[in-house]
Amino acid sequence: MLGDIGTGRIDMVVVYKIDRLTRSLADFAKLVDQLDAAGCSFVSVTQAFNTSSSMGRLTLNVLLSFAQFEREVTAERIRDKIAASKKKGLWMGGVPPLGYDPHPDRTRRELVLNEGEAVTVRRLFALYQELGCLNAVTRQADVEGLRSKHHVFKTSREQGNRPFSRGQIYHVLRNPTYLGRIRHKDRSFPGLHAATIDQALWDRVQAKLEATAMRKRGSKTANGPHPHALNAEAPLLGKLRDETGDILTPSHTKKGNRRHRYYVSNRLVSGKPDPAGWRLPAKAFEAAVACAIQDSLTRAAERHEVIVAKDVVVLQDASARAHSLAARIEHEGIRQAAPLIDSGTIRKDRLGITLCAAALSNALELQEGEPAPALLRIKAPFHCRRRGAEMKIIAGSFQPVPDKTMIRALRNAHAWVRHMKAGASIREVMMQANKSDSYVSRIMLLAFLAPRIQKAIIDGTQPVSLTLETLIRSRMPRDWNAQEVLFGFDAKS
Structure with a gap:
């Protein structure tokens, strides 16, 4: 409308x-x-x-x-009611976790054990206790054919029944529901449902997770060295890949007493130099990733598109929770955002991130509905610029933002060309515009840009690297396809 x-x-x-x-x-x-x-x-x-x-x-x-x-x-009343109900151990709805189903009697707000799925849960806990590495558990779970929970929504859309990702396994191992408890924010309360595992196994797994999180990359465990163990100093470890599919690996250098962290394409660590490989300053890259997730949550909250639901109150409550999560990410940065990430890909002009639905539902404490599919798939502009020895990462909202300066220059270019076609000289155009002849000459060339480039400038979807200065200082080819390549536009599909 x-x-x-x-x-x-x-x-x-x-x-x-x-x-x-x-x-x-x-x-x-x-x-x-x-x-x-x-x-x-x-x-x-x-x-x-x-x-x-x-x-x-x-x-x-x-x-x-x-x-x-x-x-x-x-x-506020809904949030208070949910908090009070959880303190009583009631299950307040949403997608039940692996190993449980909602009670057949809809009036009873509790979970019932699904013994078939509970076997998978116990096996994941046993594997982690044995291997002590999430990546190793993920590989072994795939070998054994373990699958995530299969769920069919009211819309007939199906979810799950796929091999576990690393993030999904981590979420299972951290979920106190399997101990017979109900979680609310950062607290948990005794639930009405039966536990899947015992307290001793839970304590051992949590202690090992905490110890692994604090271990430096490459340090040894009881099972030997784990180069890919979760690194507290590299929260994006194992989550992102470059455009070739090569995983981004944490690395660092030392200069005096200062330690500089990076994320590099794995082939640069284990193989020969590759000009196409990535080497990104960790702090700036992590900030860009966190910013992309924060922007996506904020936009979804403003549009009430956080979850799939029809109830207005439920939508508004989910939007408020998304705003709160975005604020926490803005304050805490990548430490708050990283657990939400399932996978991601970095390209020369685009950052794509896929969020873990279970982790996002848990972070938002959703009681009804499921995260909107569009919220789980984030796309953000991404561009690197080098200034001397410093690498600057430019990333931001994927919303098109027209550059008024470029649009004004494009409008002037067409107006001046029309004047010259009508018989005016370059000097007359220069006098009317009150600009130098060299400036007028350079700006007029914009009228001969490829239509695709001109439309992108008007819509605000041009590559981040394309500025007015870039346009007027470049030796612009006459061929439109060559112009698109020169100014960073992808090949037409």
């Missing part, structure tokens, strides 16, 4: 009550700006107000304030 309003196809929006339109003052302010810009008005069937007067706008803001207050109070 907003798209139709923007194109002028709708000139009036009719609502039953104003709180059916929005229950957020901030959202309403943005909505009013969009409606005003498009010359569209809105009318409430049951409420009379006139936004053309100051008193009418005050009345409208008061009505919206009460609507927002009602929404926030309802969300």
